Amino acid sequence: MTETNSLSHTDVCIVGAGPGGMLLSYLLNQQGISTTLIERQPHLHKSFRGELLNTDGEAILKKHGLFTHIQELGALPLEQIQYWEEGNILHTIDPDLNKGERHVGIHVPQDHLLEAIMAQTDNVGPLHQTRFNTVMTGLLRDKDRSIAGIHVRQNGVPAYIKASVIVGADGRYSAVRKHAGLMPEIRKHGYDLLWARIPAPAGWEPAVRMASMDGQQLALFSQYGGYVQIGWNIPEGGYAKLREQPFAPFVGKLVAAFPCLADSVAAHIQNWSDFVLLSVESSYSARWAMDNVVLIGDAAHTMTPTGAFGLNAALEDADILSDLLIQMAKDDFRSVDALQQLQDIRGTKVQQQLARQIEMESSFQQRYESFR
Numbered sequence: 001m002t003e004t005n006s007l008s009h010t011d012v013c014i015v016g017a018g019p020g021g022m023l024l025s026y027l028l029n030q031q032g033i034s035t036t037l038i039e040r041q042p043h044l045h046k047s048f049r050g051e052l053l054n055t056d057g058e059a060i061l062k063k064h065g066l067f068t069h070i071q072e073l074g075a076l077p078l079e080q081i082q083y084w085e086e087g088n089i090l091h092t093i094d095p096d097l098n099k100g101e102r103h104v105g106i107h108v109p110q111d112h113l114l115e116a117i118m119a120q121t122d123n124v125g126p127l128h129q130t131r132f133n134t135v136m137t138g139l140l141r142d143k144d145r146s147i148a149g150i151h152v153r154q155n156g157v158p159a160y161i162k163a164s165v166i167v168g169a170d171g172r173y174s175a176v177r178k179h180a181g182l183m184p185e186i187r188k189h190g191y192d193l194l195w196a197r198i199p200a201p202a203g204w205e206p207a208v209r210m211a212s213m214d215g216q217q218l219a220l221f222s223q224y225g226g227y228v229q230i231g232w233n234i235p236e237g238g239y240a241k242l243r244e245q246p247f248a249p250f251v252g253k254l255v256a257a258f259p260c261l262a263d264s265v266a267a268h269i270q271n272w273s274d275f276v277l278l279s280v281e282s283s284y285s286a287r288w289a290m291d292n293v294v295l296i297g298d299a300a301h302t303m304t305p306t307g308a309f310g311l312n313a314a315l316e317d318a319d320i321l322s323d324l325l326i327q328m329a330k331d332d333f334r335s336v337d338a339l340q341q342l343q344d345i346r347g348t349k350v351q352q353q354l355a356r357q358i359e360m361e362s363s364f365q366q367r368y369e370s371f372r
């Protein structure tokens with residue numbers, strides 16, 4: 001099939017309607033910069049994703065007047081971090097009131113976050129297009145080999161989008177990153193993660209609950225809407241072997257640590273397929289920008305779920321990049337070197353967070369035992 005279909009000509013083409021891409025589109029439209037946001041999925045509803053907002057992410061959403069719209073759809077502040085053993089609380093960590101903290105994280109369902117930002121973007125006016133079922137397949141190059149946009153398949157049909165700047169907000173397996181040759185260094189962390197979501201029992205207080213299972217971390221996150229998200233670390237590559245073992249004793253350990261979950265676990269976690277496996281890795285791209293292409297969020301730096309940094313880091317990147325692009329718009333995006341500044345501004349903090357994750361992961365068991 002020949003590719004004759006030009007979908008749009010836009011200032012900024014953003015690949016990926018996750019938290020980073022969605023926020024960036026909103027911030028640019030507000031300043032009169034046109035965007036085309038493409039998303040490979042048919043809608044905003046995703047599988048398991050980072051949904052815990054920390055104070056950094058909260059501050060950005062408040063700064064841009066978005067937080068109240070998200071709250072209207074529903075969000076749940078978590079009151080405490082608790083360390084548990086066999087039905088008893090060993091230790092608690094409260095918000096640091098001296099630092100102005102009022103929670104230890106806010107659970108925001110992914111669709112509430114994305115829908116609220118998209119609704120506000122629609123309110124700004126006609127400067128944006130969001131195209132679902134549209135997957136980026138390559139970079140569009142002019143005759144002189146300069147990058148003029150991207151190739152896509154929309155509903156399976158080849159097409160292209162012309163743009164002055166291309167933003168890869170397309171997550172941990174970024175196609176923009178691959179086509180721009182901005183390859184990351186990937187790091188394994190020695191564990192994989194089993195996820196499950198079950199209804200919370202009556203009276204379940206909103207908190208993060210941690211326990212140790214065979215030396216690995218088990219974390220429970222209270223969720224808006226009356227759910228508990230379970231994140232259970234298992235040895236890296238160990239799931240196939242685990243599945244050879246009987247299921248009941250495995251899940252029995254969860255119930256032993258949190259007896260009040262017994263009924264919900266019995267009703268909703270009945271076999272291995274009630275868990276979703278996440279292969280855990282982090283990555284960091286040595287360069288986040290090349291010519292008129294720039295990466296944000298997981299595309300530039302994938303984090304592990306530890307410490308719940310990833311979603312918030314994507315929002316921070318979008319916030320900073322919007323400032324740079326607003327400046328660049330003044331000379332019609334000719335000063336593309338300015339895109340390098342995103343990494344100059346954000347790189348150190350991101351690398352500190354990646355190092356903090358490794359430190360938190362390696363010290364978990366020792367910390368847990370100190371509470372006994």
Ligand SMILES: Cc1cc2nc3c(=O)[nH]c(=O)nc-3n(C[C@H](O)[C@H](O)[C@H](O)COP(=O)(O)OP(=O)(O)OC[C@H]3O[C@@H](n4cnc5c(N)ncnc54)[C@H](O)[C@@H]3O)c2cc1C
Binds near residue numbers: 297
């Ligand atoms: C299991 C799990 C739990 C986590 N828990 C937390 C947490 O509690 N708190 C936290 O802060 N972070 C957490 N994270 C991390 C967080 O989810 C990510 O850091 C965050 O979603 C990154 O946002 P993003 O916008 O960069 O990318 P993403 O959210 O990954 O969005 C990228 C988007 O790009 C789309 N896309 C991909 N390729 C293409 C293509 N070729 N063309 C078009 N579209 C494309 C994808 O469909 C997706 O919608 C967790 C991650 C995982 C996997």
